[in-house]
Amino acid sequence: MLSAILSFLPRAVAQGIPLLYGSTGEIITQKSGNMNLGIPGVMYVGGICGVIGAFVYEQSLPSREALVPALAVLIPTLFCLLGSLLMGLLFCFLTVTLRANQNVTGLAMTTFGVGFGNFFGGSLVKLSGADMPFLALSATSNCFKKTLPFADKLGWFGDIVLNYSFLVYLAIAIALFASFTINRTRTGLHLRAVGENPATADSAGINVNRYKYLSTCLGCMVAGLGGLYYVMDYASGIWANDAFGDRGWLAIALVIFTVWRPNVGVLASFLFGGLYILHMYIPSGMNLAVKELYKMLPYVVTIIVLIISSLRNQRDKQPPQSLGLPYFREDR
């Protein structure tokens, strides 16, 4: 039993981290009143851009020994941030500057992003000349997967708490920092004001468009890191088309589940990660069908939270009031 828990927890965390990145990014975005349903696409783009960066770097090396770990981490990360930033800028340009409908733009971005990821993923597989339908970047992945050298010598404590790569701790740090910034600083106050009521924020002298742009682009970059973590760490540098699955939507579910609080998201993402893989640990015998029902759990839980939070109607547990609405000063 104990060993089952010991193997379950780290895997739940590993499953949860992409969701944590995605939901933190989406919370930062939604706090400014932008509902970015393109997050699944952005995470795909983040992942594939990291893969492209790593591929270019690995191909440019004369031999495997010449790999510099710092560069092997830096280059994919920069590519990933750049790719997701461009997606964020695209979303902002269409919804903030051109005031397009956010749901439609977001869904189009998801179509585009998933297609972009699978297209370049598939093309790189072809370029690398592999026989298998996937691309393995194990050298780069090993650099991403570096853990603390003494972590596995500390027994169960080390296994559960310390034995992760830096992207895991970065995700937690970003979530906590975002939570602090949103709730405790003046910038966060302004951001929330923009999301709740942009007209009021505007008349108070806050630059609404600047806040929307910055928070959405930042949110996309954070979400993109989730894709990078998935490919480089969780999947050990193996890109296979559509492997990322519907985690992007699950990240959006997590936003609601945590009622727009990134610090709650840290634990909630581990819970979601656990729910996501729970079906592997439930002794169901030969009945494979039940496992499909267990995969439904995260969504059902999210729906229940959504209903409860609207039933209780507490003011601090509501979506930002102008979520999804474009702002045009002269519309007032």
Place this chain on the structure above:
Amino acid sequence: MFKKKEPLFHIVKRGEMPWYFSWGVRAAGIVLALLCCALISTLVTSENPIGIFATIIDGSFGSGRKFMTLLQNTSMLLCIALALTPAFKMRFWNIGGEGQALAGALASAACMILMKNQPNAVVISCMIVTSLAAGALWGAVPAFFKAKFGTNETLFTLMMNYVAIQLVAYFSVVWENPRGSGNIGVINPNSHIGWFPEILGSKYALNIIIVALVTVGMYIYLNYTKHGYEISVVGESERTARYIGIKVDRVIIRTMVLSGAICGLAGLLLVGGTNHTLNAAIVDGRGFTAVMVSWLGKFNPIWMILTSFLLVFLGRGAGEIATDFGLNASYGDILTGIILFFIIGCEFFINYKLSLTKVSRKEEK
């Protein structure tokens, strides 16, 4: 003295524009998008742009079979888009078309599998009733909570999609055939129980005719009935609706029942009419694409014929490019995305205009 920088131009909202102006702008957007796609395709395949366009057209009109597939895909996409439209007109963001259609598909597949020894007419009428009811139920649940407690419908309907997908995945294993495959396979391949009859020599013709009828019906429903009027009032202003005595929560639930039922119809047509099987990918993302079809068609069923045709046509064309030039099948998604971005962007120039800030006016102040 501090002088505030004047922006070079400012944005003014346009008044009502004649229809040819707005559709002219959209056509220009589509042309730009196509040029952009051709440019990218030329870079990727090093084929001349005219060859690219020829390939796109060949993808849809190359043979009779391709053309029928084009019409079938258009009608399925249009059917779901039509279903979503009344909800959107009410400003109820139903992005659960995927789940509602899957619920309908699941119900009709269940009838086909469980009643395979009954006469065909009984099975088909059961399929119609249950799939419409299942779709309606899938739509009514979020509507109920939206109407009574103001629960965010976008997120609720989105989550309902995945509940439906997992439910279908569950039944795919329960009813798997042959055992161990995890797939249902073609249902009743020999007895054809529950299969819709082929008319006009094509299994697609019935679906296309039904969707055409739904299109006309929806146009009339939205524009010439009391219900349609109530929907547009609720969409424009809920407070006005309440003031003039419209029961808003009832309208919301009623409209979503209708919306879900038509999505269920799409699922029924997919299972009974064409695919004769069930899997989690049977709706194939149309629930999401339909959101864009409906919005791009300005919630007008007649224009939506055009937008759904355009999207399917381009998607199939891009698929044809991908197979002809040995590219990945996802290439189509990229082109679709680019075209959507252009069309989404050009809406701005229909609703607003940029006017240069005049220097003289600044001096007057």
